[in-house]
Amino acid sequence: MNRLTASGSPSDATVEKRLTAVAVLVVAVWMILLTRLFYLQVVQGDVYRISAERNSVRTQRVDAPRGVITDRNGEVLVGSRPSFDVMVVPHETEDVPTTLSRIAGLTGRDLETMSASYGDPRGRARFQPQRVAHDLDRDALARVEARLWALGGVLTQVTPVRGYRYGDSAAHLLGWLGEIGADQLGRKEFAAYRRGDIVGVGGIEKLLDTDLRGRPGGRNLLVDAHGRELQLLSSVDPEPGRNVVLTIDHRLQEAAELALEKDHRSGAVVALDPRSGEILALVSHPAFDPNEFAIGIDPERWRELTGDPFRPLMNRALQGQYPPGSTYKVVTAIAGLEEKLVGVQSVVTCGGWFKLGRRTYRCWRPGGHGVVDLHTAIVQSCDVFFYKLGVELGVDRLAYYARQLGLGSRTGIDLSGEMTGLVPTEEWKVHRDHTPWVEGDTVSLSIGQGMNLWTPLQLASAYAAIVNGGTRYRPHVLKRIEEPDGRVVRSVEPEVLGELAVSPQTLATVREGLVGVVQEPHGTGSVMKGLPGGVLAGGKTGTAQVVGMPAGSRPDMETVEHEDRDHAWFVTYVPADNPRLVVSVLVEHGGHGGSAAAPIAREVVTRFLEGEADLYAGN
Amino acid sequence: MPGIDRRLIQNFEWPVFVLGLAVSLVGIVNLISASPERSAANLIPETAWRQVVWMGLGLALLLATLLLDYRTLERIAFPFYGAVVTLLVAVLFVGRIVNGSQRWIDLGPMNLQPSELAKLALIVLFARILARRSATAPVGLLDLAIPAGLVAIPAALVVKQPDLGTALVLCVVSVSFLAVTRVRLSSILLIGTAGIAAVTIAWFFFLHDYQKERVFTFLNPERDPLGAAYHSIQAQIAVGAGGLFGKGFLHGSQSQLDFLPEEQTDFVFSVLGEEWGFVGTAFVLLLYLGILIRGLQIAHSSKDLFGAYLSVGIAALFFWEGAINVGMVIGLLPVVGVPLPMLSYGGSALLTDMIALGLLMNVSMRRYIF
Numbered sequence: 007m008n009r010l011t012a013s014g015s016p017s018d019a020t021v022e023k024r025l026t027a028v029a030v031l032v033v034a035v036w037m038i039l040l041t042r043l044f045y046l047q048v049v050q051g052d053v054y055r056i057s058a059e060r061n062s063v064r065t066q067r068v069d070a071p072r073g074v075i076t077d078r079n080g081e082v083l084v085g086s087r088p089s090f091d092v093m094v095v096p097h098e099t100e101d102v103p104t105t106l107s108r109i110a111g112l113t114g115r116d117l118e119t120m121s122a123s124y125g126d127p128r129g130r131a132r133f134q135p136q137r138v139a140h141d142l143d144r145d146a147l148a149r150v151e152a153r154l155w156a157l158g159g160v161l162t163q164v165t166p167v168r169g170y171r172y173g174d175s176a177a178h179l180l181g182w183l184g185e186i187g188a189d190q191l192g193r194k195e196f197a198a199y200r201r202g203d204i205v206g207v208g209g210i211e212k213l214l215d216t217d218l219r220g221r222p223g224g225r226n227l228l229v230d231a232h233g234r235e236l237q238l239l240s241s242v243d244p245e246p247g248r249n250v251v252l253t254i255d256h257r258l259q260e261a262a263e264l265a266l267e268k269d270h271r272s273g274a275v276v277a278l279d280p281r282s283g284e285i286l287a288l289v290s291h292p293a294f295d296p297n298e299f300a301i302g303i304d305p306e307r308w309r310e311l312t313g314d315p316f317r318p319l320m321n322r323a324l325q326g327q328y329p330p331g332s333t334y335k336v337v338t339a340i341a342g343l344e345e346k347l348v349g350v351q352s353v354v355t356c357g358g359w360f361k362l363g364r365r366t367y368r369c370w371r372p373g374g375h376g377v378v379d380l381h382t383a384i385v386q387s388c389d390v391f392f393y394k395l396g397v398e399l400g401v402d403r404l405a406y407y408a409r410q411l412g413l414g415s416r417t418g419i420d421l422s423g424e425m426t427g428l429v430p431t432e433e434w435k436v437h438r439d440h441t442p443w444v445e446g447d448t449v450s451l452s453i454g455q456g457m458n459l460w461t462p463l464q465l466a467s468a469y470a471a472i473v474n475g476g477t478r479y480r481p482h483v484l485k486r487i488e489e490p491d492g493r494v495v496r497s498v499e500p501e502v503l504g505e506l507a508v509s510p511q512t513l514a515t516v517r518e519g520l521v522g523v524v525q526e527p528h529g530t531g532s533v534m535k536g537l538p539g540g541v542l543a544g545g546k547t548g549t550a551q552v553v554g555m556p557a558g559s560r561p562d563m564e565t566v567e568h569e570d571r572d573h574a575w576f577v578t579y580v581p582a583d584n585p586r587l588v589v590s591v592l593v594e595h596g597g598h599g600g601s602a603a604a605p606i607a608r609e610v611v612t613r614f615l616e617g618e619a620d621l622y623a624g625n
Numbered sequence: 626m627p628g629i630d631r632r633l634i635q636n637f638e639w640p641v642f643v644l645g646l647a648v649s650l651v652g653i654v655n656l657i658s659a660s661p662e663r664s665a666a667n668l669i670p671e672t673a674w675r676q677v678v679w680m681g682l683g684l685a686l687l688l689a690t691l692l693l694d695y696r697t698l699e700r701i702a703f704p705f706y707g708a709v710v711t712l713l714v715a716v717l718f719v720g721r722i723v724n725g726s727q728r729w730i731d732l733g734p735m736n737l738q739p740s741e742l743a744k745l746a747l748i749v750l751f752a753r754i755l756a757r758r759s760a761t762a763p764v765g766l767l768d769l770a771i772p773a774g775l776v777a778i779p780a781a782l783v784v785k786q787p788d789l790g791t792a793l794v795l796c797v798v799s800v801s802f803l804a805v806t807r808v809r810l811s812s813i814l815l816i817g818t819a820g821i822a823a824v825t826i827a828w829f830f831f832l833h834d835y836q837k838e839r840v841f842t843f844l845n846p847e848r849d850p851l852g853a854a855y856h857s858i859q860a861q862i863a864v865g866a867g868g869l870f871g872k873g874f875l876h877g878s879q880s881q882l883d884f885l886p887e888e889q890t891d892f893v894f895s896v897l898g899e900e901w902g903f904v905g906t907a908f909v910l911l912l913y914l915g916i917l918i919r920g921l922q923i924a925h926s927s928k929d930l931f932g933a934y935l936s937v938g939i940a941a942l943f944f945w946e947g948a949i950n951v952g953m954v955i956g957l958l959p960v961v962g963v964p965l966p967m968l969s970y971g972g973s974a975l976l977t978d979m980i981a982l983g984l985l986m987n988v989s990m991r992r993y994i995f
Contacts, residue, residue, distance in 0.1 A: 021933055022925065024805045028937075029921045035948055036914050040907055042955050046865040047903040054865025058899075192722055 070220030071166060073247030075180060075210060077256040078286075078485055084180055084211075087169035090142045092150055092162055093135035096127045099159030106138060109160065112153065113146040115139050135161060168300040174293040176259050178321035179252075179421065179483060181209025182296035184303075207299070208319075210250060210483070213422060217487050217495070220247035248495060251485045253284035261613035262289045265606040266593070273593040273603075274322035274462040277610055280470035280579065280588045282500035283479030285419070287589075287610065288463075290322040324417075324424040327459040328592060331548030331599065332387045332530075333575050334454025336472060336516050339384060341407040342395045343512040350515060353379045356390035360449070367393055367449050370549075384519030385529045387547060389453050396452020397445055404451060405431045410506050411468035412478055413460055418503065419481045428459040455551050466590035469577050473520075473544065473585040476506040476513055520544035521582045533604040534578055538615045542582040545607070547599035548575030571595040576603035580611050587614050632993060633691075638986035641923075644915045645687075645967065645982040649680050649975075651897070651909055652968040658875050659888045659896040659970075672889055672970055679972040683979030690983030694991060698984075699931045702753040706775070709746040712739035713782040720786070728786050738973035740791045743779045745977060747795055748938030750775060751802045756931035763807040766815055772799070773819075784831050790891075790962035794945055801941035802934065805924075856892065860954045864898030864906070871902030889970040891962050894954045909968070913947050916940075916982075923989040932988040939981045942966075 046054065075084035092109055099105050106124060110117040120138045127136055142150070151162060168183055184207040190196045199205065205219070206212035223244035227237070255277075262275040266289060277287035294311055311318055320326065342348035358374030360367045369375065369389040375382065383391035396404065408414060414429030430451065432443040450456035460468075463481060471478045480501040487496040506513070521544040523531040531545040550573040574596030579585040589607045596602030653676055660670035698705070712730065716739050720727040729736035754772060758764075776799040783792040808816075828837070866872070888896055898906050920940035927933040943966050950965040952958035964971055966978045 021805050021930075025921050025925050025937075028804050029918060032917050032921070032940075032944055033914070035944075036910060036917075038957070039948065039951050039955070040910060042957055043864070043898070043903055043906050043910070046861065046955055047867050047898065047906065048869050050865050051868035051903075054862050055868060058862050058866035194722055194727075 068223040070244035071246045073218040073249045075250045077254045081256045086166040089167040090147045092139040095159045112149045170296045174295045177293040178290045181211035182299035217248040221245040246490045249488045253485045255286045258287040265609040266291045276466040277589045280474040283481045285483045292318040294318045324463045329550040330454040330460045331550035333548035338452045354391045360390045360393040385522035417467045430457040462592045470588045478503040530600045543580045545578030574599045574602035578607045636990045638989040648967045679975045687979045687983035695987040706746045740783045741973040741977040752934035766812045860895040863895040867899040867902040
């Protein structure tokens with residue numbers, strides 16, 4: 007208690023005087039509050055009571071029109087279209103069940119679904135129109151409108167819905183819309199979003215949602231107790247979303263899709279400009295129709311989509327990982343040339359098989375290719391040549407060059423969900439399997455079988471670097487973002503990821519081989535011969551084993567069960583001397599690359615060359 | 626137990642206890658009405674039940690507080706402050722985000738809001754600092770620099786969450802201590818200048834656009850009738866429509882038809898106003914006034930300076946939260962997120978209020994014990 011005496015008594019003079027003043031101040035403030043309350047509640051009470059009874063102000067949200075997505079030529083891929091809806095205002099409808107069943111009769115819609123979407127509105131919702139039928143056709147709309155006079159509380163309304171002009175075309179790339187999830191609402195990046203908001207769920211719709219969505223506006227309406235709008239008090243116009251221009255060329259996209267769909271095959275096509283990384287087509291098949299999501303997908307259809315064994319929601323172009331097959335041979339060739347283990351003069355005699363220890367590895371051509379040099383080995387896709395070279399190089403040197411080409415890691419495309427693929431190394435195998443790497447693994451690896459995994463996008467991107475002289479560009483689908491008035495907000499420039507540490511001669515040698523694949527006799531890519539305008543192409547076929555068949559007994563693929571058949575690859579570029587287009591094609595379980603995948607690539611390339619011809623003719 | 630002796634029980638602080646309990650009970654009844662999920666089958670909605678549980682917990686804490694001599698707090702004032710600042714830093718990293726603000730630390734069944742504890746920590750800290758200094762010389766500028774820094778740290782952390790309302794409460798409660806301190810005139814002038822400078826800096830560097838918008842809207846309600854002013858207009862309509870006797874429990878059309886924003890938390894007073902009228906609002910305001918006046922009396926009769934300053938701080942907390950919240954609901958102040966003590970829904974806030982009441986009672990009950 008010494009402290010107390012030191013600092014004076016508790017009822018120290020200052021504190022005591024001040025406490026009285028403070029008490030007076032507190033009472034004064036409370037008097038102000040009470041006076042204001044008296045004024046509001048007693049003096050003005052009747053005014054406010056009327057205001058409340060008229061139910062005062064109703065705030066209606068006015069959604070902003072979502073931005074349009076176009077292809078590089080201004081072709082609208084995603085816009086909006088009108089949807090005719092039937093609404094019921096609970097408060098104004100005397101007998102809701104009867105009204106609903108009459109609407110069901112007029113529109114041919116299911117009564118149960120209609121009751122479900124009407125729900126059980128309470129409170130303020132009873133004064134607001136509830137949507138019971140969405141997206142009526144014109145006939146049904148006419149039937150409802152003709153009987154509106156007898157249907158109290160029913161009204162029709164036009165609302166814009168997202169329209170994907172070409173149905174399932176480029177569905178994975180464009181994405182789709184859905185209601186915002188509860189988990190998203192809690193996150194900081196969604197701070198501006200509210201429950202019930204529609205957001206992009208996949209692809210560009212998701213990635214650029216904040217640009218596309220715009221800013222909703224609102225209207226303050228004075229309404230009476232029956233929900234009737236008495237007066238528009240004020241309104242804030244919505245700000246429309248920004249428009250997005252993609253690098254996609256719809257004509258190529260369509261050509262690729264048609265070609266891939268022909269035999270109901272699953273697979274992917276990637277077409278890109280090797281000079282910039284701009285993606286001209288990005289196809290994954292089977293696909294889905296994003297329009298189904300735009301009006302709210304029905305749960306059964308959703309289960310069907312997610313449960314489909316062909317996985318239509320997966321974007322195979324960047325999420326499908328497949329062994330590269332013989333398209334890998336360029337990696338072995340580049341590594342061999344750079345490490346000086348092979349020259350343009352070196353030859354190997356292919357007798358149709360390669361022996362390592364006690365195992366024999368077959369060449370795909372029974373009887374062998376005879377004496378082959380590197381060029382012939384690429385042209386005719388001789389396995390034995392690359393077995394030998396691969397074993398001399400070893401797995402880690404192969405991996406070094408594969409990684410240079412961007413394999414085994416994401417290309418960095420401006421779409422989410424991209425997979426990394428796989429480039430195995432000795433260390434990786436020890437880590438995963440706890441068994442050491444054996445030379446036999448390298449044999450399979452050097453012709454692209456075994457543990458390598460690439461995505462169709464990685465293949466296109468790697469070949470783009472080989473054919474453009476060694477520059478790796480980041481592949482991208484976004485060209486620019488524009489304000490509704492056309493002002494450019496963001497423009498995507500080509501981004502160089504790196505230069506290959508490979509000599510120009512090496513790349514030139516490999517390219518000569520790739521042109522030979524198409525142009526020379528016995529080349530595996532002869533499907534690409536004779537393009538419009540006499541344009542020369544280069545390319546490489548690939549056939550990726552799905553199940554290991556006993557060595558030397560590769561059966562005819564036509565006789566094998568579908569899911570055990572090989573994946574077919576083809577990658578090509580035009581024109582051979584100054585490439586402007588690289589196309590990679592993967593057909594799942596398609597069999598041989600040259601016969602299953604190459605014709606699809608030809609369709610895309612032909613469409614591209616025709617398009618260029620149109621352009622020049624137009625000039 | 627050493628803490629309880631007969632005199633402690635004889636001196637039980639009934640006025641604060643009864644007034645505090647009364648406000649809390651009004652709060653529960655009002656929350657039943659303010660819960661939109663209430664239906665015929667679910668007469669007492671979950672929010673109200675949760676508040677009942679919080680209140681039970683709060684009462685237990687209040688009584689537990691009485692066992693401890695409040696002078697113990699004087700010794701742990703700095704560690705307490707340090708712990709709260711640590712929690713405030715932690716919440717910026719691991720806090721749960723609700724409606725865009727990061728205020729809560731997830732403790733499993735409950736969420737802790739450290740900014741509520743910060744109110745108590747600052748009150749205890751300033752009571753200690755003031756009690757230990759000589760009361761004869763007036764306070765100069767230098768003596769104020771350190772306390773200013775001590776407020777600035779938690780206040781800045783709370784603004785970062787962002788929770789402008791709580792930061793405001795931290796500042797005004799701290800400044801309130803000056804009301805019972807002798808300060809040099811020159812210092813007052815300087816503080817005024819510094820205050821204006823601080824507001825300017827906060828305006829340009831710390832305030833979010835929506836927070837600035839609220840200030841603009843208060844100055845000119847026509848500016849944004851769809852946004853911030855909507856809250857204010859709807860709240861005033863609700864309170865005004867209550868009239869003298871109110872529309873009756875569960876019969877407020879504004880509240881029941883969901884026209885009111887934040888009707889369980891910051892705007893809960895408007896539900897009270899609509900359903901219980903001027904009679905109800907005046908009753909609740911008088912209960913608060915009772916606590917405030919009694920709090921100042923306790924400060925006056927406290928046996929030591931620490932107890933006196935502690936009581937003043939607690940009274941200041943209730944005063945500012947009450948005045949700001951009610952002032953906002955009835956259109957006298959801009960819309961700021963400040964809860965109404967013991968009436969707004971919120972566990973951490975209710976616990977803080979109960980502990981504060983407990984401390985007030987504690988000071989009162991030990992005024993004769995030496």
